[in-house]
Amino acid sequence: MHEFSIVQSIAEIALETARNNGAGQISSVEVEVGQSAGVVRDAMEFAWEAAGRGTLLEGASLVLKEIPLVVRCRNCQKTFHPDELFDPCPACGDINPEIISGKELRVVAIEVKYK
Amino acid sequence: MCDHCGCGGEGTGYSLINPAESDHKHEHTHSDSHTHEHPHEHHHEHPHGHQHTHEHTFTGNRILIETDVLQKNNLLAQRNKGYFEAKNILALNLVSSPGSGKTTVLELTLANLPGQRVYVVEGDQQTTLDADRIHAAGAPVIQINTGNGCHLDAEMISKAVRTLNPDNDSLLLIENVGNLVCPALFDLGEQYRVVIMSVTEGEDKPLKYPNMFQSAHLCLINKTDLLPYVDFQTDKFIRYAQKINPSLQFLQLSAKTGEGFGQWIEWIREKQP
Numbered sequence: 571m572h573e574f575s576i577v578q579s580i581a582e583i584a585l586e587t588a589r590n591n592g593a594g595q596i597s598s599v600e601v602e603v604g605q606s607a608g609v610v611r612d613a614m615e616f617a618w619e620a621a622g623r624g625t626l627l628e629g630a631s632l633v634l635k636e637i638p639l640v641v642r643c644r645n646c647q648k649t650f651h652p653d654e655l656f657d658p659c660p661a662c663g664d665i666n667p668e669i670i671s672g673k674e675l676r677v678v679a680i681e682v683k684y685k
Numbered sequence: 686m687c688d689h690c691g692c693g694g695e696g697t698g699y700s701l702i703n704p705a706e707s708d709h710k711h712e713h714t715h716s717d718s719h720t721h722e723h724p725h726e727h728h729h730e731h732p733h734g735h736q737h738t739h740e741h742t743f744t745g746n747r748i749l750i751e752t753d754v755l756q757k758n759n760l761l762a763q764r765n766k767g768y769f770e771a772k773n774i775l776a777l778n779l780v781s782s783p784g785s786g787k788t789t790v791l792e793l794t795l796a797n798l799p800g801q802r803v804y805v806v807e808g809d810q811q812t813t814l815d816a817d818r819i820h821a822a823g824a825p826v827i828q829i830n831t832g833n834g835c836h837l838d839a840e841m842i843s844k845a846v847r848t849l850n851p852d853n854d855s856l857l858l859i860e861n862v863g864n865l866v867c868p869a870l871f872d873l874g875e876q877y878r879v880v881i882m883s884v885t886e887g888e889d890k891p892l893k894y895p896n897m898f899q900s901a902h903l904c905l906i907n908k909t910d911l912l913p914y915v916d917f918q919t920d921k922f923i924r925y926a927q928k929i930n931p932s933l934q935f936l937q938l939s940a941k942t943g944e945g946f947g948q949w950i951e952w953i954r955e956k957q958p
């Protein structure tokens with residue numbers, strides 16, 4: 571389950587930022603997760619508690635913001651929201667559109683408390 | 686807690702084993718949340734192109750970060766890639782479901798490349814069975830046991846390659862952990878990703894595991910000797926895979942009979958400058 575190492579990386583990024591800013595506690599971590607990023611939300615939430623145990627992240631909530639999959643047809647330039655990666659273009663049937671969003675896996679911000 | 690040294694590392698510990706050393710002495714690594722190796726670089730994309738100082742922006746107690754979660758791996762992968770390019774090493778990342786034939790393909794590939802310097806990195810959760818097979822086939826090999834981890838990452842490859850210390854102009858074959866999901870996300874710095882699919886797996890795999898087929902350059906369709914006994918429709922499989930990745934190339938072979946290996950060896954030689 572790669573969500574464990576993904577969550578581990580999120581924790582490292584959050585902890586380092588908190589320490590560099592002299593924060594006493596992290597209350598939440600906001601992460602953008604693209605619809606086609608290749609991770610399972612439930613698995614990330616499952617791994618979250620263990621990743622933060624005994625650190626400034628203890629008890630912090632993981633806020634996952636889903637970014638929808640948006641693609642642009644390379645043939646007719648139509649922008650659309652496919653259900654599955656690489657559904658054909660609804661206007662011209664072309665395949666292999668360009669991905670505009672939906673692959674994100676990004677730590678956006680943390681909320682901290684100062685002592 | 687770590688089985689090898691009892692250091693209390695949480696689950697992500699992995700180990701490197703060289704089967705050529707009879708005592709199976711291994712280097713042992715942990716990434717735990719108390720070390721801070723990750724480079725403190727924050728990428729901010731600003732379409733308006735204005736100058737930006739790398740300080741965090743405060744909004745009350747909210748600290749903006751905007752860092753890609755895979756950034757650490759991607760930076761290390763870029764470093765690996767630079768190393769391979771500088772030494773003119775062709776590095777291939779072989780991915781597949783468990784049992785599609787990665788190790789068997791590697792064994793026969795070694796036998797078909799006489800005179801070529803080939804190094805192998807084996808990734809499995811446990812055991813040195815695959816590395817022992819490659820060692821028996823005569824190539825320098827490092828086994829990475831990922832423990833609970835389900836994929837190789839760029840840091841593991843960097844460590845393994847440092848141990849192998851490959852010659853210039855050589856070939857590095859990396860067998861990833863058998864898994865069609867997780868290895869897709871982790872760039873190792875390889876020039877090409879090769880997905881192996883065996884005819885016993887069913888044609889629908891590309892639709893079920895699109896990330897893996899999307900990120901691959903070449904697909905080896907293995908175990909073609911079994912085609913008479915299974916319902917696998919090769920053209921249907923290729924159509925599905927091309928729907929996910931129109932530029933994916935396909936080669937059909939059997940690691941049992943050696944049929945089709947000529948084209949695969951030719952593909953490797955073509956890619957190696």
Ligand SMILES: Nc1nc2c(ncn2[C@@H]2O[C@H](COP(=O)(O)OP(=O)(O)OP(=O)(O)O)[C@@H](O)[C@H]2O)c(=O)[nH]1
Nearest residue numbers: 782783784785786787788789863907908939940941
């Ligand atoms: N009939 C047939 N069997 C094959 C072929 N290639 C591999 N096998 C068999 O398939 C089984 C698995 O092969 P491996 O090479 O160990 O597969 P793998 O992908 O390395 O497996 P993991 O490392 O466990 O993920 C073995 O019993 C092989 O002998 C082939 O082309 N034809």
Ligand SMILES: [Mg+2]
Nearest residue numbers: 787788815860
């Ligand atoms: Mg194997």
Ligand SMILES: [Zn+2]
Nearest residue numbers: 643646659662
């Ligand atoms: Zn279109």
